[in-house]
Amino acid sequence: MNEAMKDFWKPKRLPEFLESNSIDELIERLDKHQYDSQLIHTCFVVARQRNLNREQTYALLAYHAVRLYEQMFDKEVERKMTELPAPFILQEGRVR
Numbered sequence: 001m002n003e004a005m006k007d008f009w010k011p012k013r014l015p016e017f018l019e020s021n022s023i024d025e026l027i028e029r030l031d032k033h034q035y036d037s038q039l040i041h042t043c044f045v046v047a048r049q050r051n052l053n054r055e056q057t058y059a060l061l062a063y064h065a066v067r068l069y070e071q072m073f074d075k076e077v078e079r080k081m082t083e084l085p086a087p088f089i090l091q092e093g094r095v096r
Contacts, residue, residue, distance in 0.1 A: 030058075031044075039064060039068060042064075043057065044057065044061075
């Protein structure tokens with residue numbers, strides 16, 4: 001894995017509403033901020049329409065969050081793999 005991809009794995013900082021000390025606090029913050037994220041909001045709407053319980057709702061949210069992350073990661077890997085390397089100049093048989 002090259003240096004650019006190592007940084008992609010590491011989140012810079014979690015959004016403030018995800019910094020919590022307990023599961024209950026995390027759930028409370030997700031409920032409170034569900035309109036700040038299209039993914040969270042959509043999962044909550046689908047859960048209500050399907051009459052999912054709390055555990056099923058958060059399983060649905062976790063599943064879609066992981067899938068979205070995988071798609072973003074795959075696109076970033078593809079982008080990095082298709083970038084042209086930095087140009088180099090050959091002068092008198094040496095690389096500069």
